[in-house]
Amino acid sequence: MGHPVELWRFPDRTTSVGQMISAYLTNKSQLDDHTIHLLFSANRWEKRSMMETKLKAGTTLIVDRYSYSGVAFSSAKGLDFEWCKAPEIGLIAPDLVLYLDITPEKAAERGGYGGERYEQLEFQKKVAQRYKLLEDSSWKFDPLLNHPRACRFHTAHFGGETKRKFESVYAGGTMDTPDSGKVFQYWHCCGSEDPFDPGCTAAPHASYDD
Template identity: 60%
Template sequence: MVKRGAFIVFEGLDRSGKSTQVARLVESLNQSGEKAVGCRFPDRTTTTGKMIDSYLAQKSELDDHAIHLLFSANRWERSQAILADLEAGTTVVCDRYAFSGIAFSAVKGLSYTWCQSPDIGLPLPDLVLFLELAPAAAALRGGFGNERYETSEVQIAVKDMFERIGSDVGSERWKVLDAGRDVDAVEKDVRGRVEELLKKVEGPVGKLWA
């Protein structure tokens, strides 16, 4: 039987460097002979992803509950493919996941437990790397874009919500990394933690919030 791949998720505020680190990790794993693929949520290419993209671009309005469920559906659409990759021995490195789902919806006033429910049973990440950056430092990395949620008010509230989520996930699985360092230093830290994880990944993929 092939050893299964690891499911690794990056979370963090906008401009904390998630996309860069996902790309670098996938490349360095592949170079060292470990099969790895990247993915990101929202996946804006699917039908639900196009509705989400239009909402984020502020071209359409949706009820807060409805958009929350669309983000969750967008993950469920991809979940079988993630499991298939993991079972085939490929490590999956994902840019945002269900934790962003709770953080951004709960700060709008939706119940935390209600926000968790539609994601119950999704593939459970083996490791969540939270790239921690003070909202003020994130703002210095470049102006905000025009998408919904790209305001310092939202980012500050979301950061606090991520702290609560991290403590619910538990420090075994949820690791906070200082994203204020230069990109290479963060990459080295990431690589070290992933190497530790790859040594101990075994058994079936778990289920989120179950």
């Protein structure tokens, strides 16, 4: 018997807000950097209720791009880091973040690269740097890339279940639905405003090399 899973992508270009974002990304319109950042955030907010409903009903959501992406891209333009995070407060936070840590040069090799506004190598290098400032305990680096950093993720959300279920996936098992049906909001983990601070006030951390 299967488990309900859905793949979502942001921006969702099917909504009215998403269509404005699409016009901007394809260079059909011009917007102030603050304005487009808020539109990206609004695009996530307009799906929040549906997201919570599905999660509480037991559906696993795999989301391609989310709040971390919005903060990384806008702060790479020079916008204040904390200002970029502020509109995301209250959105549902992921239990796990999978970060494919490849170089911007490698990413540029994929088909169709360069067709949209943000697909410029020098800008993507800045974005990659901003992503590293956002790393927290919910992040998991792709093990296929043999990344030297620790694989860190929350163990307190479901009494340790997140850690065990994640390990079962990489052992060839399946990820079951947490029984609690709880959802967590941004920013749910580290209380420090210092992006370099690895400390956490909400839950213990775990890593494979602790």
